[in-house]
Amino acid sequence: MKIRKKLKETNFEKRKISFNPKITQQTLINLLTIIVGSFFFAIGVNSFMIAGNLGEGGFIGISIILFYAYEIPTALSNLVLNFLILIVGFRYLGKRAMYYTIITIPMTSLMLWITEDWQIQSNEILVNTVFGGLFIGLGIGLIIRIGSTTAGTTILARMANKYLDVNVSYALLFFDLIVVAIGLTVMTLEQALLTVIALYIATKVMDFIIEGMNPKKAITIITEKPDVLGKMINTEIRRGITIMDGRGFYSQKDKDILYIVINKSQLTRLKRLIKKYDENAFVVVHDVNSVLGNYFI
Incomplete structure (x- = not known):
């Protein structure tokens, strides 16, 4: 009797089990x-x-x-x-x-x-x-x-x-x-x-x-003018930038490293602008097979 009473007082959640896979x-x-x-x-x-x-x-x-x-x-x-x-x-x-x-x-x-x-x-x-x-x-x-x-x-x-x-x-x-x-x-x-x-x-x-028809490129930029290049990329290329901390092994000086992913069609323009604002910037271009996430359109 005690067990039956406890079962009546217990609230069980009703759950529906679906065996049909969703076809989107x-x-x-x-x-x-x-x-x-x-x-x-x-x-x-x-x-x-x-x-x-x-x-x-x-x-x-x-x-x-x-x-x-x-x-x-x-x-x-x-x-x-x-x-x-x-x-x-x-x-x-x-x-x-x-x-x-x-x-x-x-x-x-x-x-x-x-x-x-x-x-x-x-x-x-x-x-x-x-x-x-x-x-x-x-x-x-x-x-x-x-x-x-x-x-x-x-x-x-x-x-x-x-x-x-x-x-x-x-x-x-x-x-x-x-x-x-x-x-x-x-x-x-x-x-x-x-x-x-x-x-x-x-x-x-x-x-x-x-x-796809418009493959992407990843650009790594080591520069003494991160603020200038960062502002230029935001306004001229209209892409977000990631700034990473780095340090030169020989000079032991702290350096800012900019990282950006762009469309291949924007690469030539970006190179030209980097050269205009910082001729001494060290630029590395990487091939990108795919880009995932909500931050790239």
Whole structure:
């Protein structure tokens, strides 16, 4: 009786448990981006690379080799190979990347199957090389931009980074070149070299899509006139500045260090203004892959 009385006197909060995941507008945009990116990727592979008897890097390159050697459809081999590596190395992807990758793999294979016969024949092999690299870079760039991956060598590169302390970019390039080298069993040396050119074009296009049309630059300025340059940057460039304390090792003098992130288009003007207000300022320009936060527009 005492237990029942205590239970009646106790106030329990009512909590609703929802088993339905929230699908936001941004999620739908990301899914649409995966579809469009997969379509462009498939166009690059089928309409240009395979049409020109060229190869490719990564697991899609292995799929193309299998197609040339045994006529195994690229859509099928791409699906199987990428899901196998995803099962082995899923722990190397973040939660968001893994979910989107699970959608991306069958989507790219579906697009490869739909566009299987969409081949553009050209008497000039460079047309296939350039546009193949362009469409593949565009497709993968869109997929990576929303936080997904195409699995394959991306996972292998992250495994190499963890266990061998190898830079991810270099590891990707290494695996791609290995696939191209294996492709010499079904391609001529000229076709393999053209494939390397297509890989380079795809990488540049992919970087452009991921970084955006207006990449950023980080500027470090060591100056004797921090107040003058700080005011100039605020009024002329209209950017915020961070001031850090520094000290010269040889002179042992305290120095103010200005740090600022700007659009690449503003770099030339900033350099000119710095030279105008302080010719002795020491300026270092850094490449910036991405900028996060509410302080940069």
